[in-house]
Every structure is written in structure tokens, then in C-alpha cells.
Amino acid sequence: MEAMVELRKVSKEYPLGKLTVRALAEMDLCIGKGEFTVVAGPSGSGKTTLLNMVGCVDVPSSGEVLIEGQPTSRLKDRARTKLRLHKLGFIFQTFNLIPVLTAEQNVEFPLLLQGELSRAERRARVREMLELVGLGALVRQRPNEMSGGQRQRVAIARALVSLPHIVLADEPTANLDTATGLTIIELMKKLNRERQTTFIFSTHDPRVMEHARRIVRIVDGRIEGDATCGGSA
Amino acid sequence: MGTLRLLAAMAWRNLWSHKGKNILVGILMLFGTFLVVLGTSVLDSIDQAMTRSITQSVAGHLQVYSKNARDPLALYGSGYMGADDLGVMPDFARVKAVVSAVPGVRAVIPMGMDAFEIYTATELDYAIERLRKALEAGEQARVDDVARRIRAMATLLREELERRKLLLSNHAEIDRQLAIIDRVRGDAFWAELPAAPLAGVEYLDTQLAPLVDENEGYFLQVLGTDVQRFAQSFGQFELVSGQMIPEGERGVLLNQKYYDDYLRNMVARGFDARRRDIEEKGKRFADDPLMRAKVERMVRQYRRVTFQLEPAQAEELAAKLRAFLPGAQGSIDELVQQFLRLDDQNFAARYEFFFDEIAPRIRLYLFNVGETLTVRAFTRSGMIKSANVKVWGTFRFKGLEKSELAGGHNLMDMMTFRDLYGLMTADKRAELAGIQAEVGLKDVGRDSAEAELFGGGAAVEQQREQAQGFDEFAGVALGGRERAQANGHFDPALLDQGMAINAAIILDDIARLEEARGAVQAALDQAGLDVQVVDWETASGIIGQVVVLVRVVLYIAIGIIFLVALVIINNTMVMATMERVMEIGTMRAIGAQASLVRWLLLLETLMLGLLSGALGAALGYWLVSSLGTSGIPAPADELIFLFAGPRLFPAAGLGNVLAGFAAIVVVSLLAILYPATIATRIQPVVAMSPRE
Ligand SMILES: Nc1ncnc2c1ncn2[C@@H]1O[C@H](COP(=O)(O)OP(=O)(O)O)[C@@H](O)[C@H]1O
Numbered sequence: 057m058e059a060m061v062e063l064r065k066v067s068k069e070y071p072l073g074k075l076t077v078r079a080l081a082e083m084d085l086c087i088g089k090g091e092f093t094v095v096a097g098p099s100g101s102g103k104t105t106l107l108n109m110v111g112c113v114d115v116p117s118s119g120e121v122l123i124e125g126q127p128t129s130r131l132k133d134r135a136r137t138k139l140r141l142h143k144l145g146f147i148f149q150t151f152n153l154i155p156v157l158t159a160e161q162n163v164e165f166p167l168l169l170q171g172e173l174s175r176a177e178r179r180a181r182v183r184e185m186l187e188l189v190g191l192g193a194l195v196r197q198r199p200n201e202m203s204g205g206q207r208q209r210v211a212i213a214r215a216l217v218s219l220p221h222i223v224l225a226d227e228p229t230a231n232l233d234t235a236t237g238l239t240i241i242e243l244m245k246k247l248n249r250e251r252q253t254t255f256i257f258s259t260h261d262p263r264v265m266e267h268a269r270r271i272v273r274i275v276d277g278r279i280e281g282d283a284t285c286g287g288s289a
Numbered sequence: 290m291g292t293l294r295l296l297a298a299m300a301w302r303n304l305w306s307h308k309g310k311n312i313l314v315g316i317l318m319l320f321g322t323f324l325v326v327l328g329t330s331v332l333d334s335i336d337q338a339m340t341r342s343i344t345q346s347v348a349g350h351l352q353v354y355s356k357n358a359r360d361p362l363a364l365y366g367s368g369y370m371g372a373d374d375l376g377v378m379p380d381f382a383r384v385k386a387v388v389s390a391v392p393g394v395r396a397v398i399p400m401g402m403d404a405f406e407i408y409t410a411t412e413l414d415y416a417i418e419r420l421r422k423a424l425e426a427g428e429q430a431r432v433d434d435v436a437r438r439i440r441a442m443a444t445l446l447r448e449e450l451e452r453r454k455l456l457l458s459n460h461a462e463i464d465r466q467l468a469i470i471d472r473v474r475g476d477a478f479w480a481e482l483p484a485a486p487l488a489g490v491e492y493l494d495t496q497l498a499p500l501v502d503e504n505e506g507y508f509l510q511v512l513g514t515d516v517q518r519f520a521q522s523f524g525q526f527e528l529v530s531g532q533m534i535p536e537g538e539r540g541v542l543l544n545q546k547y548y549d550d551y552l553r554n555m556v557a558r559g560f561d562a563r564r565r566d567i568e569e570k571g572k573r574f575a576d577d578p579l580m581r582a583k584v585e586r587m588v589r590q591y592r593r594v595t596f597q598l599e600p601a602q603a604e605e606l607a608a609k610l611r612a613f614l615p616g617a618q619g620s621i622d623e624l625v626q627q628f629l630r631l632d633d634q635n636f637a638a639r640y641e642f643f644f645d646e647i648a649p650r651i652r653l654y655l656f657n658v659g660e661t662l663t664v665r666a667f668t669r670s671g672m673i674k675s676a677n678v679k680v681w682g683t684f685r686f687k688g689l690e691k692s693e694l695a696g697g698h699n700l701m702d703m704m705t706f707r708d709l710y711g712l713m714t715a716d717k718r719a720e721l722a723g724i725q726a727e728v729g730l731k732d733v734g735r736d737s738a739e740a741e742l743f744g745g746g747a748a749v750e751q752q753r754e755q756a757q758g759f760d761e762f763a764g765v766a767l768g769g770r771e772r773a774q775a776n777g778h779f780d781p782a783l784l785d786q787g788m789a790i791n792a793a794i795i796l797d798d799i800a801r802l803e804e805a806r807g808a809v810q811a812a813l814d815q816a817g818l819d820v821q822v823v824d825w826e827t828a829s830g831i832i833g834q835v836v837v838l839v840r841v842v843l844y845i846a847i848g849i850i851f852l853v854a855l856v857i858i859n860n861t862m863v864m865a866t867m868e869r870v871m872e873i874g875t876m877r878a879i880g881a882q883a884s885l886v887r888w889l890l891l892l893e894t895l896m897l898g899l900l901s902g903a904l905g906a907a908l909g910y911w912l913v914s915s916l917g918t919s920g921i922p923a924p925a926d927e928l929i930f931l932f933a934g935p936r937l938f939p940a941a942g943l944g945n946v947l948a949g950f951a952a953i954v955v956v957s958l959l960a961i962l963y964p965a966t967i968a969t970r971i972q973p974v975v976a977m978s979p980r981e
């Protein structure tokens with residue numbers, strides 16, 4: 057299976073007073089194209105840290121993260137930002153929509169940053185995405201006028217609109233009730249099936265984990281079990 | 290393009306979604322812009338008004354004067370009235386020819402400034418003259434009346450001298466004067482008078498009268514010039530009373546302000562001043578101790594009215610006053626004193642009575658338009674010169690009627706000025722050289738000349754005493770080494786022949802002032818004349834600096850306000866940025882470059898700046914426009930000059946509004962610089978972990 061993301065002996069240490077906290081310990085991991093991977097583990101085990109490394113929003117203390125075979129740890133801020141814009145999509149635990157923008161504008165935002173599509177193309181793409189997540193009617197709503205589930209759907213549309221190769225979701229259901237959480241998971245699974253987008257999301261909710269095709273378990277910054285590409289699929 | 294639109298939309302909405310912060314910052318920016326528009330408009334208007342005041346009253350656009358001057362030219366006084374050493378341009382005609390040939394020069398007007406002493410018949414002189422006539426006619430009753438008056442005047446003078454004595458360490462001179470006064474006050478003098486009337490009158494004339502002159506001397510600040518050309522060239526000039534000095538005639542035109550402030554009867558002046566207090570300043574006797582104190586002083590000045598009255602007039606007025614003041618009793622002196630006790634209730638009626646009934650019976654001014662006065666000068670060569678000059682009329686500078694500064698100049702024909710100033714003809718220069726050779730001096734400076742040429746103050750004093758002795762009151766001749774021709778005619782062509790101390794140059798176009806200044810200087814240098822050119826601002830001395838000072842103060846004030854605003858805006862924006870860490874981190878995580886974040890904040894602040902700036906500028910423009918209709922009253926008489934009148938009518942131009950905008954844009958950008966830098970340092974990783 058083709059490697060989408062590869063971690064080679066990635067360590068991440070945070071200074072904590074005079075001590076250092078080791079959030080990831082020489083982690084090796086390979087995630088293949090089109091995988092739907094859940095990163096599971098108790099709170100504080102290093103799930104978020106792992107996703108930060110994969111999402112190129114933070115740099116490892118040592119080791120290397122490769123996205124589609126490209127090493128990323130030495131990239132400058134501009135290049136790293138560009139890589140995030142073009143290859144990655146983010147879904148946040150707290151949704152993180154831009155409060156002053158409407159649902160439609162939030163979804164359009166990455167397209168504007170990319171600056172590749174015409175206005176008409178952008179509009180069409182945004183509508184398509186909002187339909188896809190089931191929010192076609194709410195285009196003009198602002199985030200504070202929407203429910204948590206609706207906001208997370210907008211966030212998913214925003215993550216997918218730029219057709220990223222990898223979508224990262226850090227505990228996307230943690231701030232949602234169980235039922236809504238499950239529909240969100242279902243939605244992500246559906247998108248993964250239909251578009252072959254690689255999904256990596258973290259959770260410590262066992263009911264959510266049931267839906268995963270591959271589960272990467274981490275405890276204390278280490279992976280328990282298989283870390284190879286296409287592992288448990 | 291799309292990004293910019295999105296940024297603009299985001300910035301715009303962020304403005305409204307962070308209302309608290311933005312209202313605070315917006316008000317600061319609004320106030321700053323408002324202040325810039327208001328301040329610069331008013332300043333520009335003051336600038337224009339002052340330019341008009343100065344260039345159209347005395348200075349013209351440029352001034353020329355000798356390069357040998359030791360002091361800088363200060364048309365409105367340097368603080369050393371009349372004592373500045375400005376050198377002399379010996380041949381004005383030559384200067385005029387050279388300067389007039391420069392393109393753009395419309396007129397060249399010769400000038401010279403000096404302070405002269407003026408003498409005129411005093412109340413005592415009039416009384417002595419009446420005594421002489423009464424003695425000649427042998428009317429004992431009239432002699433007694435005048436004698437009583439003269440003795441009262443002597444008593445008054447004695448009080449004055451006693452006061453002065455307290456301040457002096459050397460009493461010899463005062464004691465000598467007191468002896469003269471006491472002799473006149475004593476009975477013996479008057480008992481001897483019928484036997485030797487001529488000797489008695491002469492004693493009064495030569496001994497007592499000079500003491501009054503000494504104590505009632507007036508200084509006349511004179512601007513010698515070609516008066517006709519002056520009147521034509523300076524737009525603010527306006528004749529108030531009398532007539533223009535005819536061409537080829539000698540004489541003076543007095544500044545109405547000087548005429549009213551120094552030469553008007555003190556009691557009349559008091560009535561006018563109180564009326565201004567009440568009508569213009571809204572004061573009341575009841576609540577203003579200063580006004581009451583001034584009334585007390587006026588009451589003590591009753592003799593300024595009663596001394597002038599002939600016995601018959603005094604009777605007449607006493608009767609009217611008894612009718613006017615119910616229950617009033619006593620002599621004319623007591624009645625007038627009672628009349629002068631002014632308060633809020635009686636003021637209006639008494640003002641009217643004074644000017645209807647009393648004023649026509651007395652001399653309202655020390656001398657009247659049409660009369661001749663004696664002007665005496667200490668020339669630069671140290672000699673005393675005097676001239677009798679006719680007062681043809683009074684004038685004012687329009688709008689500057691109340692300004693102390695504009696009131697300082699009295700116009701005198703250039704010929705008389707040259708005579709009094711003393712350095713005109715070759716004859717006189719030769720004479721001076723002779724005197725200097727005698728005394729053994731090479732150069733006689735103005736300061737030391739008196740003492741050196743005449744062996745100290747005593748000699749001058751002696752000369753002065755000789756100089757007294759009025760033989761007739763219409764044309765009083767004073768002694769001295771030189772006597773200028775009184776009321777002489779002269780050939781107008783001679784006006785340009787001879788010296789001038791300085792000269793005003795009027796240009797066709799004030800906008801080309803700097804260029805013209807250079808051209809005039811070049812022409813003068815080329816002609817080999819030792820003459821320098823200065824612009825009106827420099828020539829006006831300290832006054833020209835006032836606007837610069839006001840400007841500096843205002844700019845410092847605006848600077849401080851902007852600095853404070855800058856700090857507050859900066860802090861507020863830093864705090865606001867901290868509140869938006871999550872939002873900014875998210876934008877960064879999903880692919881926004883740091884520069885985009887910077888642009889967003891810049892745009893936000895700029896929008897806020899322009900919005901509040903527009904409001905502030907509109908507010909400033911509105912205020913200036915309404916002030917432009919109603920006018921800003923000059924808060925003090927000193928400011929009338931800056932305002933070119935009692936009120937300043939400011940106008941806001943596009944430049945002022947643009948200055949306001951420019952200032953606010955600069956402040957906005959400076960204020961956001963640091964917060965924007967902080968914002969660009971926000972890492973995308975902050976978006977990932979839920980807020981702690
Ligand atoms: N910015 C940080 N500074 C210091 N310690 C951190 C930081 N982020 C995470 N950690 C520590 O690293 C470990 C892993 O954290 P995290 O990746 O957030 O775990 P999880 O997402 O599984 O709950 C924890 O012990 C946490 O306290």
C-alpha cells in the first residue's frame with residue numbers, strides 16, 4: 057500500500073519547568089492512502105501531539121515526518137503553511153470556525169487562500185460541500201447561529217473543500233452529544249469511502265472506535281501494536 | 290482579488306464584532322482627527338490673518354535696512370522702544386531706484402521709526418495764560434479765581450512729588466522743585482503779584498510750568514514715512530478723523546488708539562473703559578472689586594474736569610449737576626466727585642450726562658486734531674531738536690483698532706522725521722563732526738552721546754529748562770540748538786531724497802515672496818548698496834515668532850495626544866489580539882500565511898482609522914465652519930493682532946482635512962505595528978488544543 061504519511065522515530069518533548077515531558081517517544085508509523093484511521097488512547101497519551109506532527113502545525117524534537125514521501129521537519133514556515141493549505145484538511149475538537157464569517161464564507165476560506173478557482177467555481181464547490189455535509193440550507197448562517205453538530209459539519213466541509221489528501225480530526229466528537237457524534241463519524245466514513253480521502257482522527261471514546269477500520273493505540277507516546285502501512289486493514 | 294475582498298469583509302465585520310474595543314479606539318482616533326482639522330484650520334487662519342495684519346499695516350512684504358545695523362529690524366518693537374540701532378540708508382532714492390527695477394515690486398515706501406517726546410500746553414499753561422490776561426485787564430475777581438486754581442494745581446503736584454520722593458535716595462532735585470511749589474502755594478507770592486505782575490507770571494512760566502511738563506511728558510512712537518504713499522499702499526490704513534496730510538505738507542497723523550489711550554481726558558477714558566467692561570465683558574460693579582477700585586480712582590481725578598472750567602461754566606454745570614443728582618450739595622468740586630461715584634444703577638444715565646453736558650465744556654483730548662504740537666527728539670548725534678508739527682488727523686488700521694501692537698505707530702512726514710532724527714544734510718554732518726572734534730570723540734554712540742557731548746545730564750537739563758517758556762499756546766517754540774521749521778511746505782520730490790532707516794516693499798504677488806527677496810537682495814548687492822532684505826515675518830520681530838510658537842505648542846499638544854492615543858490603541862490591540870489567538874491560530878493551521886494575518890489587522894485598524902477619521906474630520910470641519918460664521922472672539926487685546934481683528938473667522942480647507950486623515954492613518958499604522966507582529970507569531974498549533 058502507498059504510504060501517505062510516514063513517521064520515522066519521531067519524538068516530541070515539551071519543557072515543563074525543569075523537567076521535560078516526552079509526549080512522543082521515537083514513534084514509527086505509516087498510514088496508507090485512503091485509510092480511515094483512528095488514533096486511540098487515554099487522555100494525555102499523545103494523540104494530539106501525534107496529529108500535530110502529521111498536520112505539520114508543529115515540528116518534532118527529533119525524527120522525521122514525511123507527507124507523501126516528502127520530508128517536512130526542515131520546512132520553513134511559509135512552505136509548511138503552503139503544504140497544510142494544499143495537502144491537509146483540519147477538523148478541530150472545538151470546531152474553530154471564523155466567527156465573523158458565514159457558513160459559506162468559512163468553507164470558501166481555504167479556496168480563497170489557494171487562489172486557484174474562479175468565483176463561480178468556488179461557489180459551486182462550496183455549495184457541493186455544504187450539500188455533502190447536509191447543510192445546503194444554512195449557507196448564510198453565522199457560526200453562533202448554528203448548533204454544535206451543524207458547526208462541525210461546516211468544519212468538515214471546510215476541511216474537505218480544498219480536496220486535501222489527508223484530513224486530520226482531533227477528537228471531532230468530544231464536544232458533541234453521542235448521537236450527533238455518531239452521525240459525524242458516519243459522515244466522515246462516507247466521505248472516505250466516496251472520495252478515497254485519507255482520514256486520521258483521534259478519540260478516546262470506545263463507541264466511536266467501533267467504526268474505525270484501523271485503530272492505532274498509543275499509550276505514553278508509544279504505539280501499541282502494528283505501525284506499518286495498511287496495518288490492521 | 291477574492292482574498293482582498295474576504296479580508297476586507299472580515300476586517301469590516303471584526304470592527305463590529307469587537308465593539309467595546311473599537312469604540313474606545315475609534316473615539317480616540319476621532320478626537321485626534323478632529324483636533325488636527327480644528328487646530329490646523331485655526332492656525333492657518335491665524336497665519337493668514339496675521340499676514341494681513343502685518344503686511345497690510347506697516348511691514349509690507351519685504352523690508353530693507355542697512356547692513357550696518359547692530360540690532361535686527363523689529364517693526365513692532367524689540368522691547369527697547371526706539372533704542373534699536375538699525376543704521377541708516379543714507380540715500381533712499383538710490384535704494385528705491387534699484388529695488389523698483391526688480392520685477393514684481395509694486396511700491397517702495399521709505400520709513401524710519403523713533404520715539405519722540407511731545408509737548409503741548411498743559412492745564413497749568415492755560416491757567417497761567419488766563420492769569421496773565423486777568424492781570425492785564427486788572428480784573429481782581431478773575432485773578433483770584435485763577436490764583437486759587439494754580440495753587441490747587443501746585444498742591445496736587447506737591448503730593449505727586451512727595452510720593453516720588455519716597456522712592457528716591459537723592460532728594461536734592463526734588464527738594465529744589467518742592468521749594469518752587471511751596472513758594473507758589475504760599476500767600477507771599479500772591480501778595481507780591483499785583484506789584485510785579487510780569488515777574489510773577491514769568492516765575493510761574495519758567496519755574497513751575499516745567500515741573501508739570503516733566504511729570505506729564507508723553508512719548509510718541511513715530512513712523513516717519515511718505516504718508517500719502519503709505520496710505521495708498523497699506524490696505525488696512527483708514528483715516529478716522531481730520532484729513533490726510535496734503536502733499537508737500539509737514540505734519541503727523543496720530544494713531545486713534547494712541548490718541549484715545551494716552552491723550553484723552555482721563556475721566557472720559559474711565560467712562561469708556563467702564564462701558565466696555567459692562568457691555569463687552571459683561572462685568573458689574575457689584576461683583577467686580579477691580580471696577581470699584583477704578584471708580585475710586587476716577588473720583589480722585591475730578592480735577593481733570595473742574596480745572597478746565599471757567600468760573601461761569603463751573604456755575605452752569607454745578608446747577609445742572611444739582612438738578613441731575615437729587616439732594617446733592619456743595620461746590621463744583623464736590624458735585625463732580627459725587628457724580629463720578631458710579632454703580633450698576635446709575636452708570637447708563639451718568640455716561641450719557643457726561644458726554645452730553647460735561648464733555649462739551651472741557652478739552653476731551655490733550656490736544657485736538659488741527660492743533661500743533663511740539664515734538665522734541667534727542668538726535669542720534671546727541672543734540673536736542675524740536676519741531677512744531679500739525680496734527681492733521683487720526684487714523685487706524687482696520688480691524689486692529691484695539692490692538693496694542695498696531696496702536697504703536699503714529700505717522701509723521703518723512704521730512705520732519707529726518708530733521709528730528711538728525712542725520713540728514715551734509716551741513717549737519719559737518720556740524721556734528723565739528724562738535725565731535727571739539728569733544729575729541731571719534732564716534733558718538735546714542736547711549737553715551739548725551740553725557741559725552743554735553744558733559745553729563747546736568748547740561749541737558751539746563752538746556753531743557755531753557756527750552757520751556759510758552760509764549761503762545763497755538764505754536765509753542767522750544768529752544769535748543771536746532772529748531773525745525775514749523776508747518777513748512779516742501780517739494781514732494783524731496784521725499785525720496787535723503788535718508789531712510791528702512792523701507793517697505795510691496796510686491797505684486799505674495800506667493801513669490803522668497804523669489805522676490807532673493808532678486809531684491811541680488812540687485813542691491815550688485816548696486817554696491819550695504820542694504821539687507823528681510824521678509825515681513827522676520828521684520829515684525831517677536832510677533833512673527835508668535836505664530837511659530839503657537840504652531841509649535843499646538844503640534845506638541847497634538848503630538849502628545851497622538852502619543853497617548855498610540856499607547857492606548859497599541860495596548861488595546863495587543864489585548865484584542867490575545868483574545869483572538871484561537872481564531873488566528875485556526876487561520877494559520879488551515880493555510881493562511883503570517884503576512885495575511887498582518888494584513889488583516891492592518892486593514893482592520895485602517896478601516897477604523899478612516900471611519901473615525903472621517904467622522905472626526907467632519908466634526909472638525911463643521912465646527913470650523915460654524916466658527917467661521919460666528920467668529921472666535923480674541924480672548925485678549927494682544928491677540929487682536931494675530932486675529933486681524935476682534936474676531937477670527939477660521940475656514941477649513943481640503944488641506945486641513947487631508948492633514949487630519951494623514952495623521953490618523955500614520956497613527957493607526959504605528960499603533961498596529963506591534964500588535965500585528967505579535968499576531969504573526971501566533972502558532973497554528975494553538976488551534977489544535979482546546980483552550981486551557
Ligand atoms: N504544549 C505543551 N506543553 C507541555 N506539555 C504538553 C504540551 N502539549 C502536550 N503536553 C503534554 O504531552 C503529553 C501528551 O499530550 P497530548 O498530546 O495533548 O495528549 P492527548 O491528546 O492524548 O490527551 C501530556 O502529558 C501533556 O501534558
Ligand SMILES: [Mg+2]
Binds near residue numbers: 100104105
Ligand atoms: Mg488531545
